[in-house]
Amino acid sequence: MKICVVGTGYVGLVSCACFADLGNDVIGVDVDQAKVENLRKGILPIFEPGVKELVDRHLGKRLRFTTNLKEGVLASDFIFIAVGTPPGQNGEADLTYVKEVAAGIGRHLNGPKIVVDKSTVPVGMGDLVDSIMEENCGGEYRVDVVSNPEFLREGSAVHDFMNPDRILIGAENRQAAEKVSELYKPLDAEIVITDLRSAEMIKYASNAFLATKITFINEIANLCERVNADVSKVAHGMGLDTRIGPAFLNAGAGYGGSCFPKDVMALIHIANKEGYEFKVLKAVVEANDFQKRSMIGRIKEVLGPLEGKQIAALGLSFKPNTDDLREAVALDVIRNLVDNGARVRAYDPAAMEHAKALLPGVKFAENAYAAAEGAHCLVIFTEWNEFKEMDLERVKNAMRSPVIVDGRNIYDPAKVKALGFTYRGVGRK
Numbered sequence: 001m002k003i004c005v006v007g008t009g010y011v012g013l014v015s016c017a018c019f020a021d022l023g024n025d026v027i028g029v030d031v032d033q034a035k036v037e038n039l040r041k042g043i044l045p046i047f048e049p050g051v052k053e054l055v056d057r058h059l060g061k062r063l064r065f066t067t068n069l070k071e072g073v074l075a076s077d078f079i080f081i082a083v084g085t086p087p088g089q090n091g092e093a094d095l096t097y098v099k100e101v102a103a104g105i106g107r108h109l110n111g112p113k114i115v116v117d118k119s120t121v122p123v124g125m126g127d128l129v130d131s132i133m134e135e136n137c138g139g140e141y142r143v144d145v146v147s148n149p150e151f152l153r154e155g156s157a158v159h160d161f162m163n164p165d166r167i168l169i170g171a172e173n174r175q176a177a178e179k180v181s182e183l184y185k186p187l188d189a190e191i192v193i194t195d196l197r198s199a200e201m202i203k204y205a206s207n208a209f210l211a212t213k214i215t216f217i218n219e220i221a222n223l224c225e226r227v228n229a230d231v232s233k234v235a236h237g238m239g240l241d242t243r244i245g246p247a248f249l250n251a252g253a254g255y256g257g258s259c260f261p262k263d264v265m266a267l268i269h270i271a272n273k274e275g276y277e278f279k280v281l282k283a284v285v286e287a288n289d290f291q292k293r294s295m296i297g298r299i300k301e302v303l304g305p306l307e308g309k310q311i312a313a314l315g316l317s318f319k320p321n322t323d324d325l326r327e328a329v330a331l332d333v334i335r336n337l338v339d340n341g342a343r344v345r346a347y348d349p350a351a352m353e354h355a356k357a358l359l360p361g362v363k364f365a366e367n368a369y370a371a372a373e374g375a376h377c378l379v380i381f382t383e384w385n386e387f388k389e390m391d392l393e394r395v396k397n398a399m400r401s402p403v404i405v406d407g408r409n410i411y412d413p414a415k416v417k418a419l420g421f422t423y424r425g426v427g428r429k
């Protein structure tokens, strides 16, 4: 099949690479000239395991990149929209980029096409994309709009694209939906075909539900601290119940990232517009803000006043195996530490280059041990495997005082304490 993917960010680039690997001819289109020039040389704009290998395998054969949307539209039967839908001023999704792309596709249409929206967009956007395209092409060609929300997780995006729990396809025209489902046939995954608006809602509802689940266990963790219970044991016991399940029950410093915060806000906004108050989600936002702020309290509890203290911050990206810093909890907490007079030396395996511009006043170390050198306290923000496997004896010897605040509960408290650390996790005895 001939596929154009507009937007070559985390979702778009992974889609380009995976669709090419599944045997399709793929053109990735992006407005960012530097990004496209680099992609043509096989230099990736993002850190995402497995993507480089696929791009290297298919570049110049089944995969190419351009800044020219017209070229992509003319050459393709399927045009995927995978541009960003960042939060707008009041929390609503900013649809500028999706609208721009819809207008561009409309202008360049040269025949019937299927336009597939992979970006996360509010309910009703598919209809709007349809009418924008029609306005711009003068109604000359038949274009079907299909919603195909993406559920991949950064850090395991290629695996998730190739092994999805389900493929969701929403369309008013069943034939168009079936044509899109053909693209995914090689994956042997369950394909759910539904109407356009329900598909758009499923994406927001899923993300909002996951954010709620994380927030729920975080609140249980806060309560565990007060009643002297251990949230890791509580989560294990809860997760064995098949009605609940173990995923997304890891208590910690709060959720962040490019999707959950913005999608929760966007869903609240969608509800508001309809005159409905989504009370649970409002509480989720408030509780998550509290969770992030409460990390400062946890650090102060074991360290006392922060003024003049040296803190080693491990992990900056919002989750492991990505360099994505959007809404990363570490950024908020580190800025707060600096405002409170602490000196911070940070280390992240993939996100430091981008972080330097976002964290003025923070020093950066070339590895975790160097970050720990002379520190009064080491704070874990992201659960990268290399932090789980650190030589803690060596860390202790490097530190000025052996104190760990574990914002992701990656260590066994008993073992860390036996090594002589003061240990503070989230929701653990």
Ligand SMILES: NC(=O)c1ccc[n+]([C@@H]2O[C@H](COP(=O)([O-])OP(=O)(O)OC[C@H]3O[C@@H](n4cnc5c(N)ncnc54)[C@H](O)[C@@H]3O)[C@@H](O)[C@H]2O)c1
Residues within 6 Å of the ligand: 006, 007, 008, 009, 010, 011, 012, 029, 030, 031, 032, 035, 082, 083, 084, 085, 097, 100, 101, 118, 119, 120, 121, 150, 151, 152, 153, 154, 258, 259
């Ligand atoms: N990142 C994730 O884990 C994830 C997962 C599922 C869904 N989503 C959704 O997918 C969408 C894309 O997210 P992302 O994280 O890949 O975004 P991103 O910011 O990484 O990438 C967006 C890309 O679109 C490009 N772009 C913007 N306007 C354009 C235009 N007019 N023409 C061509 N290219 C243009 C940008 O230059 C950028 O490269 C969002 O709606 C997001 O909510 C993201």
